[in-house]
Amino acid sequence: MIPFTRYLKLGVGVLCGLALCAGAAQAPQHINIKQLATRVEDVVVPLPNEIFGALNKLGTVNWKQHVRSDKGPNFTERPRIALLLGTVIADGFIAVQAEDADAVKDIGQRVLALAKGIGVGNSITPHAKAIIEAADKRNWENVRRELDRTQNSVQQAMNEVHDEKLSQLVSLGGWLRGTEVLTSVVKEHFSSDGAELLHQPDLLSYFQTRLQAMPEFNLPIIRQIQDALVEVKPLIDVGDRRIPPESVKKVNEITTRLGHGIVTRD
Amino acid sequence: MKSCAKLVFQTSALLLVLVALQPVIFASVDDAQSFALQAAEPYVKQGFQVREDYWGGDLGSGEKKAVRQQLFKGNEYWFWLGTEVDKAKVSVHVYDSDGKLAEEPDGWEKGHFAGAHVIPKATGSYFIIVSVEESPEDRTHWALVYGFR
Structure with a gap:
């Protein structure tokens, strides 16, 4: 005998399924995400300027103090170059926010050099120019568009030669740098809305899963990032609760430490 | 010599057929992306930055696909879905992580284009549900692009 609660669950499931299959004119007001019969695509990694745009709306940000255009060391390990490339593209978006033309130009050159370092220079040259x-x-609008195109072209070129893991490291590098700057801004002028921008648990889980699938990249910085994400997860995965100033400060310490590790030699 | 001429004739005939069928055979997700970007065009003038990246694939009539995406409170988003299949009907809708419809009422569906507008009430994960409602083809390419401001 099937218990009543089971019937109820089945009924709700069927209703949700029917609602999801209903005509396009009227979308159902509610769907059961857990019972989505369709395969769910991986979470989409936002560009750093999506977060910066939301930050701008919360108040004036002194972007100049976050601009970083120093050349840094040259790495030979491709995973390290990929991580660094992601952070440098994020630096480009910061320089655009600060409207710092010299920094943007330096970053354009740096992006090209790093892209060459992982064998995708050809697809980046027109964007760098x-x-x-x-x-x-x-x-600035064109610079922003070209930075987006740069990241997209780098990742497409990597995917074409089945270097998807390096492509994911580019995204990770950008996300870490974006989170470092986000927490730095919110730490200085705390607001609940600013802290809420850190609420990205699915993105963090996505990066954790991807890193776990990269055992061949046995580098200290990769292991440090893996450990750090474990530390960050409970600080930002708070459900409906607010993220307190202490958590923002802690995430900033962690991402600043990682950012330093990405741009400096072991 | 005769067999050589026959081979040339057969190859030429095959090439002609391939050229004639090219639009059907080589229609791809890239074509669908062109339509999605076409739908996005008017919004660029309104200040929306359209991401270069896009998501795509193919679906049968009545099939759906969910794309999970991080959205940030404070930003405003439009998602545009397109297909190159002329008589297809597609839709796109956005739900929050609890499965609640999260889009503004000004979303639209116009044949092989559709758009959904979101002003997130909270920062977090959202589900973009894309669907091929009707199509004369067995499989219909789709592409989803989005913009924010």
Whole structure:
């Protein structure tokens, strides 16, 4: 005999399924995400400027103090170059926010050098040129678009040669740098809305899963990031609760430490 | 010599057929992306930054696919879905992590284009549900792009 609660659950499931299959004109007000019959695609990694845009709406941010355009060391390990490339592209978005043309131009050159270091320089050359030209004209919208194209082209080129893992490290590097700056800004002028921008548990889980599938990248920085994400997870995965200032400060310490590790030699 | 001429004729005939069928055979997700970007065009003038990246695949009539995405409170988002299949009907809708419809009422569906507008009430994960409602093809390419401001 099937208990009543089972019937109830089945009924709710069927209703949700029917609702999801209903005509396009009227979308159902509620669906059961857990019972989605369709396969769910991986979480989409946002660009750093999506977060920066939301931050801007909370108040004036002194972006100049976050601009970083120093060349840094040259690495030979491809995973390290990929991580660094992600952070440098994120630095490009910061320089755009700060409207710092010189920094943008330096970053354009750096992006090209790093892309060459992992064998995808050819697909980046036109974008690097476009970034530098647009920075000269102070056309920030074009710089932003070209930075987005750069990241997309790098990742497409890597995926084409089945270097998806390196492509994921580019995204991770950008996310870490974006989170470092986000927490730095919110730490200085705390607001609940600012702290809420850290509420990205699915993204963090996505990166954790991806890193676990990279045992061949046996580098100290990769292990440090893996350990750090374990530390960060409970600080930002708070459900409906607010993220307190102490958590923002802690995430900032962790991401700053990782950021330093990414740009410096072991 | 005769067999050589026959081979040339057969190869040429095959090439002609391939050229004639090219739009059907080589229609791809990239074509669907062009349509999705076409749907996005008017919004760029309104200040939306359209991401270069896109998501795509193919679905049968009545099939759906969910794309999980991190959205940030304070930003405003539009998602545009497109397909190159002329008589197909597609839809896109956005739900929050509790499964509640999270889109604004000004979303639209116009044949092989559809758009959904979201102003997130909270920062977190959202589900973008794309669907091929009707299509004359067995499998219909789709592409989803999004923009924010």
